[in-house]
Amino acid sequence: MSGPRIDPSLYRERDVVPIRRALLSVSDKTGLLELGRALADAGVEIVSTGSTAAQLLEAGVPVTEVAAVTGFPESLDGRVKTLHPSVHGGLLADLRLEDHERQLDDLGIRPFELAIVNLYPFAQTVAAGAPAGEVIEQIDIGGPAMVRAAAKNHANVAIVVSPDGYGEIRDALASGGTTLEQRRRLAAAAFAHTAAYDRQVADWMAGETGQADRVLRVEATLSAPLRYGENSHQRAALYTFAEGRGIAQAEQLSGKEMSYNNYVDADAAVRAAYDFERPAVAIIKHANPCGIAVASAKAVDPIASAHIRAHECDPVSAFGGVIAANRTVTLGMAEQVADVFTEVLVAPDFEDDALAVLRRKKNLRILRLPADYRREIREFRQISGGVLLQTADSFDQGVNSAQSDSSAWRLVSGEEVDAATRADLEFAWRACRAVKSNAILLADAGASVGVGMGQVNRVDSCHLAVNRAGARAQGAVAASDAFFPFADGLDVLLQAGVRAVVQPGGSVRDDEVIEAARRAGVPMYFTGERHFYH
Template sequence: MTELVPLRRALISVSDKTGLEDLGRALAERGVELLSTGGTAEALRKAGLKVTDVAEVTGFPEMMDGRVKTLHPNVHGGLLALRSNPDHQAALETHGIGAIDLLVVNLYPFEETVAKGADYAECVENIDIGGPAMIRAAAKNHAFVTVVVDTQDYGALLAELSTHDGATALGFRQLMARTAYARTAAYDAAVSGWMAAAHQDQTPYRRAFAGVLAQPLRYGENPHQQAAFYVDGSARPGVATAEQHQGKALSYNNINDTDAAFELVAEFDPADGPACAIIKHANPCGVARGATLAEAYGRAFDCDRTSAFGGIIALNQPLDAATAEAITGIFTEVVIAPGADPAARAIFAAKKNLRLLTTGGLPDPRATSLSFRQVSGGFLVQDKDNGHIGPEDLRVVTRRAPEPGELADLLFAWKVAKHVKSNAIVYVKDQATVGVGAGQMSRVDSSRIAARKAADMAEVLGLAESPAIGAVLASDAFFPFADGLMAAAEAGARAVIQPGGSMRDDEVIAAADKAGLAMVFTGMRHFRH
């Protein structure tokens, strides 16, 4: 392969005009002939640059609303010809085809069109055909042709030309070709995914996902694992779209835990009051509402002060100074919130290792989206768990019905249990968690762990009795036996929310009645593996 290839002729056709004038001017100053199409040619001419229309090269005008303009041998021959092959060179000469050394193309804004909620016809019109064809042709012939598909790479291209006196090196062309194929793959993935959704095909025969590198990470879950963070371009507020105001770069575990925290706190509508979630190792160790954000944080912290150390804090309202002051009382890895006022940011500025992220909003917990998980030889795809339960969905199955305060706490506990690793048990009292049991193989063990944590915090807080006494309990799945329920009763729980559906529901209901518990069934479970 040829190491250095001088750029003499470039074809530029872009939807995103960012940096176009500067690029065109820099190429023209190096004597590069510019070919272009439609709006790109017009923009270059307005910048005072000499441009040859692709229609002059092909001998055909742009037609069919621009659908046909670059699909021609005079274009693709110029991109695909091997300069080292005499037959290819002869074909260029015979047919009067000029070689193209540089292709700069970014595609029709299909993803943006879908994101703004355009109708089916408009989305189809924004599926690019000629662009991907040219990109793939140029990338295939990277031995001789440079292809650039991202505006952020214009600077690298111009630096390369400066280094090699108007030429590009093979290594650079290989890098740009890899980037180009990844772009067309991501584009096709977006199109196919949209079409599957538009036609309500839940299990398409082929499924593709794509992402854009947000940041390389120092390592993954452990130091011996390499990792990187990719974003999918969705507008869902969260860690992927957040602005980081201070602190060192997020780690793999930080990103995972921060996402878990923010998705949990989003379950609590800020219009109903402040809420705070504290996460450790992707599990909540404290969740609470309060009259103020600072009070919500304090109540969440009091659920498990030990686990909260070094945790992730998510807030459903903008961070204020009082809450910031309270948070700085212990070491915290990350705080994520819809916003932060200047006074709060000033308080955090003194904690250089504390990361502060703001998102501008909360994710919609009821929105539909896909999640996927890798397994050996493939991956599992499912809808994101956006299940929601309201008072009207509950079925009282015991002689005693929940009192109004108990009902509100049951619904609170159910929202939290959705975000706890199964088997999940959550104790709640007065809109605050007081004990969380997570990730146990036995639901009885989760019940006992949650109760023990509540008892432990009673000692720390100097309470006369465990806060589990008089609390309510949520179980993410049914109780297969009455023993887990009895563990809750022994801890002092007064009401229970669970999906129901066990073969022994009658036995569990009878045990609840005997213990004087109120119990409701949701008919929905929230396994989180």
């Protein structure tokens, strides 16, 4: 079945459409009275429904109730109000056609030039945990019908679905009407609005019928075009999730515009720093840590302490890096950062004096995280022809979270370690999660001293970590994100003088690896879980 076919030569051009009659039916009453008064003052007849009409009338705004237009009262507890030819004829009549204009006259229907409609709060009702019966009543029927009718007929009718659009309607009243370009843009937003609403309903129904996992829907809104992607010949843009509270929603306080790579590294840095409850700083280069540390126990300025200790892990690599802190940046930390070329600094907040120091670095991008920052609980990765989905690897509380302390670890060689060594092992295990696999991290006193990352075999990662640590490897602890398949990688660490090791275990050659640690007299713990990060 197809729609009607009309000879294009019959259309009359219509750009600016004066607003003489408006239909108002909104659940979100924000700005309603101000808009109603503006319409009334401009001589616009307002037709309205239910609580919208009641609120306008109470405020002294003249309103024609829908029942007076349709000749039928609202019925079935409000389920039927606007589903009537007198409403939809006025919304759908294409007045570019003389025949439509004649039919309206014959039927005694007056056209609308404006519809202000938004829909029942379905998503909010679901989020509030309402029972199914209440949720069902928030499935809007008449609202979407009116929105779609007006949007289809945007040649003649302006449709507004959000209070954000009320300002331009007031401007249109003053300028003589809405333009075709404006109505076309509003129509596009309206169709997106009803599509999103229908998706919310469909997703809820899928959950109610045990089919929630059958379809994956990801919706994001363009936030900003980026100059380019990972390389200058690649196009890129930032899109944000409506409920997102992460690096994409961070407020930029100073510096050059963010790049694609800046966002990737900043997200990795925040992810690493926020793995710790104590004041912590992570310095990232190409999505890998070149230093992670928590504050020393007796530090007067904890976040400055965490930063200088993270920087000391690998000062060469920290040049041109991205820094994240999980506490407010102090003047002390700012002065340290100002001495090193840094691309991005992101934190939950900044002291005024610290911000003044940092802003002197004109190219330094300074980002403030949302006050209610939270990481995503699921992760997507595109592959050719599809998308992979997984729950995020984190140390937060939850069913899919990693062990947050060492209570469940199993000692497989050596003697139980003292409290300081255990604390270092716990730190290394957390910090290791932020390192690309194969990952080896050496730590001492709550700070990384050597990192080996992204190698195709674990032995090379061990060599990298030891080489970067240099003399600091002696007496450090070591963490491995996955098991040692052979003893050779562990031997590199043992020969460098590490004092304790933590790793997942689970290799078919665990006995060989354990024996190597026993011969060296080095305590080694198995966590029973791994932290691959590709």
